[in-house]
Amino acid sequence: MATLGGYIENFGSLRTDKDRKRWSVLTTHQAPHKPFVLFSVMDLMAEGVIIENFIEPSLELLDTFNRYWDRTMPVGSKTTMAYPFPRLRTDGFWHLIANRGFENQINMEFSSMSRLRDVCAGATLDPELFSFLMNSESRERLRAVLVTTYFAPEIQPILLEQGQVNLAAYAYSRELIIEAADGSQTWNERETPVAVRDQGFRKAIVTLYDHRCALCGIRMLTPEGHTVVEAAHIKPWRENHDDRPSNGLALCRLCHWSFDEGLMSVGTHYEVLVSRRVQLEQNLPGHILTLSDRPIFYPDEPVFHPSLDNFEWHRKTLFRS
Ligand SMILES: [Zn+2]
Numbered sequence: 001m002a003t004l005g006g007y008i009e010n011f012g013s014l015r016t017d018k019d020r021k022r023w024s025v026l027t028t029h030q031a032p033h034k035p036f037v038l039f040s041v042m043d044l045m046a047e048g049v050i051i052e053n054f055i056e057p058s059l060e061l062l063d064t065f066n067r068y069w070d071r072t073m074p075v076g077s078k079t080t081m082a083y084p085f086p087r088l089r090t091d092g093f094w095h096l097i098a099n100r101g102f103e104n105q106i107n108m109e110f111s112s113m114s115r116l117r118d119v120c121a122g123a124t125l126d127p128e129l130f131s132f133l134m135n136s137e138s139r140e141r142l143r144a145v146l147v148t149t150y151f152a153p154e155i156q157p158i159l160l161e162q163g164q165v166n167l168a169a170y171a172y173s174r175e176l177i178i179e180a181a182d183g184s185q186t187w188n189e190r191e192t193p194v195a196v197r198d199q200g201f202r203k204a205i206v207t208l209y210d211h212r213c214a215l216c217g218i219r220m221l222t223p224e225g226h227t228v229v230e231a232a233h234i235k236p237w238r239e240n241h242d243d244r245p246s247n248g249l250a251l252c253r254l255c256h257w258s259f260d261e262g263l264m265s266v267g268t269h270y271e272v273l274v275s276r277r278v279q280l281e282q283n284l285p286g287h288i289l290t291l292s293d294r295p296i297f298y299p300d301e302p303v304f305h306p307s308l309d310n311f312e313w314h315r316k317t318l319f320r321s
Pocket of ligand 1: 213214215216217218251252253254255256
């Protein structure tokens with residue numbers, strides 16, 4: 001079994017849900033969950049995020065899984081990586097590790113990521129398979145097996161492209177963080193495709209803010225593992241094409257909308273400003289008022305702080321005091 005040929009066979013015959021009522025021809029009438037987990041593992045290995053034979057059900061893996069799902073499955077369809085992650089054990093090469101005290105629950109089904117993470121520390125792969133996946137050539141051969149076995153020809157290029165975007169977006173997010181950490185004062189806009197830029201900027205900002213909204217402080221993940229925060233530009237991208245962390249904020253949807261509409265801003269001491277209009281107009285969410293003058297949340301390291309100059313621009317240009 002420990003040959004590449006053996007794993008090619010294994011990847012081509014995963015135990016999947018084959019309910020034809022649920023799964024269309026796009027996914028060859030099978031549930032695509034397990035291939036999506038394996039694509040995500042491969043991407044994190046290509047990025048250098050997974051370097052040891054231990055795969056955690058991390059937010060990073062989950063985010064990658066969700067991207068594959070959202071890119072190819074019908075709009076509005078929901079799932080959670082908590083289903084396939086433990087079930088991959090039935091395919092022989094994936095070995096679950098329980099958290100201490102949860103050994104007797106490791107073979108259960110999980111309906112949420114938080115429950116899965118309570119019980120399961122992660123999984124190891126057969127050592128031979130781990131080596132094959134760490135090698136880019138054999139990894140891409142195994143990826144191709146999954147793509148051609150479980151997906152219709154029309155979505156195969158989309159899946160391959162998403163893998164490329166994931167890799168490039170990860171590299172872009174690292175560049176944004178490393179350049180800021182180095183104290184670089186200049187910003188050189190790259191020739192970067194929009195999909196890579198958006199995903200990379202979001203990844204950098206959401207990571208730096210640890211999924212917390214800078215203005216209201218909410219930090220929440222849905223059972224599917226979707227984070228409530230988005231990455232926002234303080235000065236909109238169209239103004240100066242600036243993706244540096246000093247021009248970014250992690251914001252929940254309500255705060256993002258309020259910030260972009262000029263109903264909220266940030267003052268000279270990093271305090272939340274709320275427009276008087278929120279008080280005057282009955283149909284605006286009143287609880288925003290309670291945030292007024294509270295300090296905003298931002299990363300600890302000064303090099304990643306949002307820039308006061310950018311906030312000044314926002315107050316002068318967009319804020320409706
Ligand atoms: Zn918020």
